[in-house]
Amino acid sequence: xxxxxxxxxxxxxxxxxxxxxxxxxxxxxxxxxxxxxxxxxxxxxxxxxxxxxxxxxxxxxxxxxxxxxxxxxxxxxxxxxxxxxxxxxxxxxxxxxxxxxxxxxxxxxxxxxxxxxxxxxxxxxxxxxxxxxxxxxxxxxxxxxxxxxxxxxxxxxxxxxxxxxxxxxxxxxxxxxxxxxxxxxxxxxxxxxxxxxxxxxxxxxxxxxxxxxxxxxx
Amino acid sequence: xxxxxxxxxxxxxxxxxxxxxxxxxxxxxxxxxxxxxxxxxxxxxxxxxxxxxxxxxxxxxxxxxxxxxxxxxxxxxxxxxxxxxxxxxxxxxxxxxxxxxxxxxxxxxxxxxxxxxxxxxxxxxxxxxxxxxxxxxxxxxxxxxxxxxxxxxxxxxxxxxxxxxxxxxxxxxxxxxxxxxxxxxxxxxxxxxxxxxxxxxxxxxxxxxxxxxxxxxx
DNA sequence: CGTCGGATGGACTCCAAGGTCCCGTTCTCG
DNA sequence: CGAGAACGGGACCTTGGAGTCCATCCGACG
Numbered sequence: 001x002x003x004x005x006x007x008x009x010x011x012x013x014x015x016x017x018x019x020x021x022x023x024x025x026x027x028x029x030x031x032x033x034x035x036x037x038x039x040x041x042x043x044x045x046x047x048x049x050x051x052x053x054x055x056x057x058x059x060x061x062x063x064x065x066x067x068x069x070x071x072x073x074x075x076x077x078x079x080x081x082x083x084x085x086x087x088x089x090x091x092x093x094x095x096x097x098x099x100x101x102x103x104x105x106x107x108x109x110x111x112x113x114x115x116x117x118x119x120x121x122x123x124x125x126x127x128x129x130x131x132x133x134x135x136x137x138x139x140x141x142x143x144x145x146x147x148x149x150x151x152x153x154x155x156x157x158x159x160x161x162x163x164x165x166x167x168x169x170x171x172x173x174x175x176x177x178x179x180x181x182x183x184x185x186x187x188x189x190x191x192x193x194x195x196x197x198x199x200x201x202x203x204x205x206x207x208x209x210x211x212x213x214x215x216x217x218x
Numbered sequence: 219x220x221x222x223x224x225x226x227x228x229x230x231x232x233x234x235x236x237x238x239x240x241x242x243x244x245x246x247x248x249x250x251x252x253x254x255x256x257x258x259x260x261x262x263x264x265x266x267x268x269x270x271x272x273x274x275x276x277x278x279x280x281x282x283x284x285x286x287x288x289x290x291x292x293x294x295x296x297x298x299x300x301x302x303x304x305x306x307x308x309x310x311x312x313x314x315x316x317x318x319x320x321x322x323x324x325x326x327x328x329x330x331x332x333x334x335x336x337x338x339x340x341x342x343x344x345x346x347x348x349x350x351x352x353x354x355x356x357x358x359x360x361x362x363x364x365x366x367x368x369x370x371x372x373x374x375x376x377x378x379x380x381x382x383x384x385x386x387x388x389x390x391x392x393x394x395x396x397x398x399x400x401x402x403x404x405x406x407x408x409x410x411x412x413x414x415x416x417x418x419x420x421x422x423x424x425x426x427x428x429x430x431x432x433x434x435x436x
Numbered sequence: 437c438g439t440c441g442g443a444t445g446g447a448c449t450c451c452a453a454g455g456t457c458c459c460g461t462t463c464t465c466g
Numbered sequence: 467c468g469a470g471a472a473c474g475g476g477a478c479c480t481t482g483g484a485g486t487c488c489a490t491c492c493g494a495c496g
Contacts, residue, residue, distance in 0.1 A: 054446060055485080057443075058485095124404060128333060169417075176395055180397035186345050189345075193394060
């Protein structure tokens with residue numbers, strides 16, 4: 001799934017190809033299990049079993065569970081940013097935002113709103129428990145918002161958005177709507193609230209278009 | 219703090235005043251600890267110590283930890299709805315919404331965005347782990363949104379909001395912005411994202427005012 | 437083709453946290 | 467005021483999960 005090494009391994013003297021593969025297998029298993037069950041509710045034995053490894057390998061690659069979790073934060077952050085970069089780096093029009101919205105809604109509707117955003121779900125669990133994880137998550141959110149705000153900047157520079165639009169604030173609002181939408185969708189096991197939330201944020205951005213009637217929301 | 223019995227005790231044959239007090243002390247301790255550390259990271263011994271009770275009392279009032287958590291979900295739900303009812307049941311103008319926004323921001327800024335919303339923080343941790351808790355949380359969110367949408371309905375009926383405004387969708391969007399704002403504020407340990415998110419949602423509602431320039435956002 | 441260090445399997449230890457139990461105290465009601 | 471039930475303290479049991487250790491395997495390189 002992720003043959004491209006997406007999160008840099010911690011500096012170690014030598015590491016073989018096989019070692020990297022095992023490490024990735026562990027991270028991938030932790031990724032899936034912790035998304036579904038939550039970080040604290042996932043045991044190392046669960047991960048060991050799902051990744052077809054053993055205790056010694058877990059502790060060979062990670063100092064302890066906390067380090068594994070921190071590595072997972074980086075891993076997920078890299079995955080999300082990689083995915084989002086693909087969808088946002090060419091953003092130049094409002095309809096591009098709508099397509100981005102649709103992709104997220106589509107993905108989340110596949111499991112009826114369950115599980116939510118990989119980053120958001122860790123945030124509430126870790127932010128008051130592991131300062132290092134919290135700040136990493138915060139930076140990832142900032143980078144994600146920057147991908148959005150960069151796109152909005154391009155739209156403003158090309159004359160699509162009015163000059164008084166504030167790309168940073170619009171991006172923050174959109175991110176909040178996305179995360180809140182994930183949360184409500186997760187609570188309701190239904191994507192609808194996420195759609196409503198994203199549509200609100202898009203409408204708000206649309207109100208800053210020079211030609212507000214450029215195209216409908218969907 | 220909560221002498222008024224805010225969450226009905228489970229039906230039991232006899233229960234004394236002292237018993238209720240103990241039960242409430244346990245819930246109150248669980249409320250605080252689990253808000254700060256998260257549900258799974260809080261142990262019964264922590265709660266026992268903080269509430270000045272003993273193991274037998276915990277198990278006298280609650281069948282097991284899961285039941286305690288479920289009781290806490292109801293307890294928090296009742297507290298939030300009680301607080302929100304006070305702030306929203308008289309909502310009749312846009313400036314009322316602004317005051318509501320300011321109160322939430324003010325409260326959250328007291329601890330630099332930490333901890334987040336009592337309901338939201340439980341949601342991501344419990345929704346994929348305890349179906350009963352999930353549906354209770356979902357219903358609480360729905361009731362909360364209804365408090366908002368009722369106010370918006372009153373504003374629409376009195377001619378403040380345009381007829382094409384959809385109070386339910388606006389309320390959902392506002393709730394998503396609030397929860398997403400809490401989450402980002404928690405990640406950043408800074409209220410600013412929450413303010414931006416709420417302002418976006420309020421701007422969106424304002425765009426449905428008959429007199430959009432009625433008053434500024436703050 | 438031998439050896440050395442990383443990679444691996446899996447048994448083992450230890451402890452914390454959930455849950456049980458027993459016995460004494462206090463309340464309530466007839 | 468006596469019986470029975472609710473209330474309370476705290477020792478104890480049990481389990482599961484984090485973390486350790488060591489023997490073995492593999493593979494790269496001289």
